[in-house]
Amino acid sequence: MRTLLPSSPHNPMLRYSQSPATVTPSRRRFIHCGKRSDSSAVGSSRSDWQSSWAILSSKVVSQEQSESLLSSVNGHSNGSLNLVPFDNNSLAPNQQSKKTTPLSITDLSPAPMHGSNLRVAYQGVPGAYSEAAAGKAYPNCQAIPCDQFEVAFQAVELWIADRAVLPVENSLGGSIHRNYDLLLRHRLHIVGEVQLPVHHCFLALPGVRKEFLTRVISHPQGLAQCEHTLTKLGLNVAREAVDDTAGAAEFIAANNVRDTAAIASARAAEIYGLEILADGIQDDASNVTRFVMLAREPIIPRTDRPFKTSIVFAHEKGTCVLFKVLSAFAFRNISLTKIESRPNHNVPIRLVDEANVGTAKHFEYMFYVDFEASMAEARAQNALSEVQEFTSFLRVLGSYPMDMTSWSPSPPSSSSSTLSL
Numbered sequence: 196m197r198t199l200l201p202s203s204p205h206n207p208m209l210r211y212s213q214s215p216a217t218v219t220p221s222r223r224r225f226i227h228c229g230k231r232s233d234s235s236a237v238g239s240s241r242s243d244w245q246s247s248w249a250i251l252s253s254k255v256v257s258q259e260q261s262e263s264l265l266s267s268v269n270g271h272s273n274g275s276l277n278l279v280p281f282d283n284n285s286l287a288p289n290q291q292s293k294k295t296t297p298l299s300i301t302d303l304s305p306a307p308m309h310g311s312n313l314r315v316a317y318q319g320v321p322g323a324y325s326e327a328a329a330g331k332a333y334p335n336c337q338a339i340p341c342d343q344f345e346v347a348f349q350a351v352e353l354w355i356a357d358r359a360v361l362p363v364e365n366s367l368g369g370s371i372h373r374n375y376d377l378l379l380r381h382r383l384h385i386v387g388e389v390q391l392p393v394h395h396c397f398l399a400l401p402g403v404r405k406e407f408l409t410r411v412i413s414h415p416q417g418l419a420q421c422e423h424t425l426t427k428l429g430l431n432v433a434r435e436a437v438d439d440t441a442g443a444a445e446f447i448a449a450n451n452v453r454d455t456a457a458i459a460s461a462r463a464a465e466i467y468g469l470e471i472l473a474d475g476i477q478d479d480a481s482n483v484t485r486f487v488m489l490a491r492e493p494i495i496p497r498t499d500r501p502f503k504t505s506i507v508f509a510h511e512k513g514t515c516v517l518f519k520v521l522s523a524f525a526f527r528n529i530s531l532t533k534i535e536s537r538p539n540h541n542v543p544i545r546l547v548d549e550a551n552v553g554t555a556k557h558f559e560y561m562f563y564v565d566f567e568a569s570m571a572e573a574r575a576q577n578a579l580s581e582v583q584e585f586t587s588f589l590r591v592l593g594s595y596p597m598d599m600t601s602w603s604p605s606p607p608s609s610s611s612s613t614l615s616l
């Protein structure tokens with residue numbers, strides 16, 4: 196069995212290892228709200244979403260369930276929850292030990308952007324955009340680098356990390372498909388989202404001139420997001436994909452590679468001692484990547500701020516249900532913010548024999564939809580009940596606060612050169 200191990204004491208990045216597990220989860224108590232199944236998502240029950248959300252929406256919860264919710268709302272331990280402070284000593288003696296108002300759902304206010312002491316797994320090495328996203332999602336968190344997306348999922352499942360922050364889509368490069376597939380294979384819950392402006396730099400070893408360059412390396416998304424600019428710069432260089440942007444910078448520095456440039460962040464340049472040859476080389480100034488925050492347990496959905504809900508569904512009869520499913524949202528005035536389809540790995544192709552005509556070969560899909568409503572709203576619950584009628588598989592990936600932070604394209608860093616190199 197593959198296990199997760201830090202690669203070395205000096206490089207604490209989490210990697211897969213074939214050696215016996217030596218990692219001890221720091222907390223063993225694991226109460227989850229949803230029904231657990233093996234990693235085969237399509238094998239999940241069609242009422243899977245209800246089992247998760249019934250507990251959250253119910254006013255009558257068992258002590259174990261409420262303890263579970265209280266101890267890990269939005270993944271924060273009790274200590275960091277914004278519960279209404281209750282000072283027993285400030286009450287008159289005859290009132291002491293009596294709580295004046297019952298705790299309500301809205302008192303369980305997690306601070307979604309608060310992350311002190313949280314261990315947050317991300318893919319990449321220090322200086323990666325994902326590390327910055329982890330810091331935006333959970334300020335002051337302990338960011339844990341992982342060499343693959345799947346390792347970040349497992350780090351949370353094994354209690355090595357409390358959260359994972361993973362990219363799902365970029366405004367220029369599109370969806371990060373691997374993470375859509377992994378969301379389905381694993382049983383973590385989306386508990387938040389952050390949108391990070393991504394400002395790329397063109398980096399090389401100090402003193403390297405562009406005439407010497409034969410190659411540019413970066414994460415595939417980094418290459419995709421700078422494609423037109425690279426062409427415009429007139430560089431005759433091969434493009435090569437690596438695991439992450441900062442890893443590309445680290446590689447150049449560690450191996451003293453003088454014919455290669457990296458597309459990465461200004462912070463990566465600083466960490467690995469590279470020079471910024473050009474700044475802001477993304478094809479669009481407002482380049483932004485959306486990340487999701489993942490936890491072992493869902494948060495309590497609320498109605499006092501904008502929420503988004505992410506679902507995934509499929510039907511054994513294929514894409515013909517898509518229109519009906521989408522109409523369940525349209526009738527209730529629920530806006531969709533994203534729709535994505537991925538191959539249905541359990542049933543990738545469906546053969547339909549038509550008499551005298553031949554065999555039609557239909558590709559089968561899993562559909563991912565994000566919509567602007569909270570699972571605490573009746574209209575969202577009703578829409579999902581209707582969706583359930585039309586689908587053979589439905590899972591709520593999470594209902595979570597939308598990232599509403601004000602945003603503007605990041606200005607070039609002060610050490611920038613010109614775009615023309």
Ligand SMILES: O=C(O)C(=O)C[C@]1(C(=O)O)C=C[C@@H](O)C=C1
Binds near residue numbers: 318323365441
């Ligand atoms: O390589 C990095 O720095 C990452 O954090 C990964 C990643 C991605 O997967 O999209 C994150 C944000 C940017 O869009 C480019 C790359």
